[in-house]
Amino acid sequence: MMEPQLKNPQGGRALPIARVFLKLGMTSFGGPLAHVGYIRREVVERLAWVDEALFAELLALCQMLPGPSSSQLVFCLALRRGGYAGALAGFLAFALPSAVVMTVLALIALRPQTQPPAFLVHGLQLAAVAVVAQAVLAMGRTLTPDLRRALIGLAALGASLWLGRPGAQLLIIGGGALAGLLTCRACVADAPPHIEALPVSRRVAVGALTVFLALLAVLPLLVRASPAHWIALFGATYRSGALVFGGGHVMLPLLRAGFVPPGWVTDAQFLAGYGAAQALPGPLFTFAGYLGAICAPEPHGVLGALIALGGIFLPGVLLVLAALPFWDAVRGRTGARAALAGINAAVVGLLAAALCTPVWTGAVHRPPDALLALAAFLLLVPARLPPWLVVLGTVAAAALFGD
Numbered sequence: 001m002m003e004p005q006l007k008n009p010q011g012g013r014a015l016p017i018a019r020v021f022l023k024l025g026m027t028s029f030g031g032p033l034a035h036v037g038y039i040r041r042e043v044v045e046r047l048a049w050v051d052e053a054l055f056a057e058l059l060a061l062c063q064m065l066p067g068p069s070s071s072q073l074v075f076c077l078a079l080r081r082g083g084y085a086g087a088l089a090g091f092l093a094f095a096l097p098s099a100v101v102m103t104v105l106a107l108i109a110l111r112p113q114t115q116p117p118a119f120l121v122h123g124l125q126l127a128a129v130a131v132v133a134q135a136v137l138a139m140g141r142t143l144t145p146d147l148r149r150a151l152i153g154l155a156a157l158g159a160s161l162w163l164g165r166p167g168a169q170l171l172i173i174g175g176g177a178l179a180g181l182l183t184c185r186a187c188v189a190d191a192p193p194h195i196e197a198l199p200v201s202r203r204v205a206v207g208a209l210t211v212f213l214a215l216l217a218v219l220p221l222l223v224r225a226s227p228a229h230w231i232a233l234f235g236a237t238y239r240s241g242a243l244v245f246g247g248g249h250v251m252l253p254l255l256r257a258g259f260v261p262p263g264w265v266t267d268a269q270f271l272a273g274y275g276a277a278q279a280l281p282g283p284l285f286t287f288a289g290y291l292g293a294i295c296a297p298e299p300h301g302v303l304g305a306l307i308a309l310g311g312i313f314l315p316g317v318l319l320v321l322a323a324l325p326f327w328d329a330v331r332g333r334t335g336a337r338a339a340l341a342g343i344n345a346a347v348v349g350l351l352a353a354a355l356c357t358p359v360w361t362g363a364v365h366r367p368p369d370a371l372l373a374l375a376a377f378l379l380l381v382p383a384r385l386p387p388w389l390v391v392l393g394t395v396a397a398a399a400l401f402g403d
Contacts, residue, residue: 021074029281037131057340068313102280159349237309
């Protein structure tokens with residue numbers, strides 16, 4: 001199959017970019033792993049903004065950094081398409097739908113006992129199985145085309161299932177890089193350097209890293225020195241966003257430690273908000289907006305939500321800006337391309353492991369669940385129906401058949 005021709009890189013304006021990622025923010029159910037499938041289908045297959053190789057390289061970079069990996073991936077793709085204005089527009093548009101819904105739920109005093117309907121959560125989980133399976137299949141064809149890279153992907157799959165800890169993904173990606181460096185030089189020796197410049201200078205990168213480290217070091221001191229709740233709220237969410245590897249679910253213990261023990265929210269409020277966030281599209285990190293809006297001390301409400309959302313997302317954006325220029329500089333070398341080939345193969349293995357657990361194990365509990373997930377996959381891949389339509393159909397089938 002021929003690779004799509006890239007369309008006008010860095011030529012888009014902020015509004016068209018925002019429209020693309022707003023649609024994704026309204027239809028990307030299932031968490032960051034499923035988001036990769038939705039985003040890939042839109043920007044690689046439908047719009048051809050980037051090719052499979054660059055998409056995989058940016059995905060590998062975002063998975064190696066702390067923060068919301070799917071939102072960081074959106075930031076990188078929008079940055080390449082439309083510069084800083086496009087990156088900001090795409091990033092905000094992707095997070096906006098779930099951020100607004102979570103804040104509104106807090107403002108209308110969501111009862112602690114409220115939980116989304118079971119069929120809704122179950123249907124979304126089954127749709128996520130199909131979306132992640134589609135991403136694994138498509139990326140596997142491109143990124144593990146030979147025996148060496150297929151073996152690296154299988155090793156990453158086995159290591160991820162065996163270790164069973166989200167934090168182990170950094171070790172697995174490092175192992176993929178080493179394996180690629182040792183075994184994949186022949187795979188990339190004749191390939192030209194795949195350099196797709198992203199508009200971030202080294203001066204901006206150093207500045208972003210300086211701000212990231214300064215806030216990480218100074219905020220705890222400011223919290224101790226000042227009684228202002230907004231500083232403590234920003235500090236708690238910034239620390240969570242800066243120290244989490246492995247996606248939104250891994251962030252939850254950090255957020256709970258920041259909000260529940262001080263008495264800002266109750267455990268029941270925390271869990272109710274988390275249950276609602278599971279049923280929404282877009283990044284799970286917007287759960288912080290709910291916590292900021294519902295927390296007991298002032299500021300809360302809309303202002304509290306904005307402070308919490310800024311705190312949770314800012315570290316990931318700063319780290320992406322800090323890493324991009326250096327990432328772009330090293331991947332043009334043969335050794336770096338070999339290492340990237342190994343990383344990309346390991347990413348396929350990590351996605352396949354995530355498909356096994358928690359995506360499959362969390363959604364498929366009986367034979368009808370497996371049949372419904374398979375039907376959703378067939379509608380996505382051979383039938384090529386839009387993902388949002390498949391999601392609606394899966395939820396409707398879950399409601400019809402129930403448990």
